[in-house]
Amino acid sequence: MNPAREHFSNSIHLQTSEDNVVSRYTCEGCEQNVTVYNVEAYQGPNKGTFRPIPYGCKCEDLELGRLVLRRQREILAKQRKELFDHHSLVNSDLLKASLDSYEPTTEQQTLALQMCRHYAFTFSMDKPLNLLFKGGCGVGKSHLAMGIMKALFRKRLNGIFITVPQLLTYLKHTFHDKKVSEYELIQRLKNVDCLVLDDIGAEYTRNDRENWAVSKVFELIDARLGKPMIYTTNLSSRQLYDRLGKRNHSRLLYNTKLIRVDGVDFRANDFNRRNADEESYD
Numbered sequence: 001m002n003p004a005r006e007h008f009s010n011s012i013h014l015q016t017s018e019d020n021v022v023s024r025y026t027c028e029g030c031e032q033n034v035t036v037y038n039v040e041a042y043q044g045p046n047k048g049t050f051r052p053i054p055y056g057c058k059c060e061d062l063e064l065g066r067l068v069l070r071r072q073r074e075i076l077a078k079q080r081k082e083l084f085d086h087h088s089l090v091n092s093d094l095l096k097a098s099l100d101s102y103e104p105t106t107e108q109q110t111l112a113l114q115m116c117r118h119y120a121f122t123f124s125m126d127k128p129l130n131l132l133f134k135g136g137c138g139v140g141k142s143h144l145a146m147g148i149m150k151a152l153f154r155k156r157l158n159g160i161f162i163t164v165p166q167l168l169t170y171l172k173h174t175f176h177d178k179k180v181s182e183y184e185l186i187q188r189l190k191n192v193d194c195l196v197l198d199d200i201g202a203e204y205t206r207n208d209r210e211n212w213a214v215s216k217v218f219e220l221i222d223a224r225l226g227k228p229m230i231y232t233t234n235l236s237s238r239q240l241y242d243r244l245g246k247r248n249h250s251r252l253l254y255n256t257k258l259i260r261v262d263g264v265d266f267r268a269n270d271f272n273r274r275n276a277d278e279e280s281y282d
């Protein structure tokens with residue numbers, strides 16, 4: 001050991017010996033045993049003077065650790081938001097939807113909401129489960145799917161919400177102002193913790209079946225087997241089978257829990273409320 005270091009280490013050792021103990025206590029902040037020593041200043045203007053210095057308190061270290069953790073969480077939350085914002089294709093009326101803002105009007109809707117809460121609560125990448133929302137137009141299927149996504153964000157999971165017809169338009173056309181490249185989008189959709197494919201089946205027409213863009217969606221589902229997916233559709237099982245074809249339909253049903261949503265069209269209801277004074281829409 002070099003002489004300066006030896007001197008320093010010996011001095012510290014001497015100064016924190018039993019002879020120099022002023023007091024002992026347990027710190028309320030970190031619950032560590034703290035010993036206060038009378039320590040002599042080696043250098044500076046106060047050289048040679050003694051002052052009490054506590055040893056053993058971990059409060060500052062803990063606070064620093066908490067700060068680092070908080071900062072990390074903030075960065076991850078920002079990344080989750082950016083991932084969702086940059087890659088989701090979703091109608092603006094759904095952006096505010098949450099499980100808390102869903103107001104069930106039927107028993108089945110109440111049950112659907114309970115199932116959504118349970119799904120979000122028990123969501124695990126280790127035990128992935130898919131959901132398929134089925135029901136008529138405007139009953140809140142997409143709303144509930146978005147609500148789950150928001151609940152997952154709070155659990156620090158990431159997710160993307162894609163309205164399938166919008167995805168196909170996006171893939172089929174060459175827009176100059178595309179938010180991200182197709183390659184990047186598809187990669188993100190394959191890897192995200194939870195992917196919502198909203199309105200699946202709505203994009204299919206007879207001619208479209210062989211379309212590369214349609215096959216892209218199923219390439220996606222295929223690549224995500226074993227990773228959680230949420231689908232919504234207002235097609236019947238028969239229609240879905242006919243439109244998707246046997247192989248794709250089979251993938252959609254694999255490890256998937258069905259949630260039925262009944263009720264009246266929320267949008268039509270809203271229209272009727274706003275126009276209650278009108279005699280008739282015709």
Ligand SMILES: Nc1ncnc2c1ncn2[C@@H]1O[C@H](COP(=O)(O)OP(=O)(O)OP(=O)(O)O)[C@@H](O)[C@H]1O
Binds near residue numbers: 104199234266
């Ligand atoms: N029970 C509800 N409580 C609050 N808002 C609702 C409810 N049901 C629907 N909405 C709202 O009504 C609009 C339509 O709902 P949503 O888009 O979820 O319907 P959908 O079942 O997905 O219909 P579609 O089959 O046409 O896609 C949304 O703005 C949604 O937020």
Ligand SMILES: [Mg+2]
Binds near residue numbers: 142198199232
């Ligand atoms: Mg919908």
Ligand SMILES: [Zn+2]
Binds near residue numbers: 028029031057059060
């Ligand atoms: Zn402490």
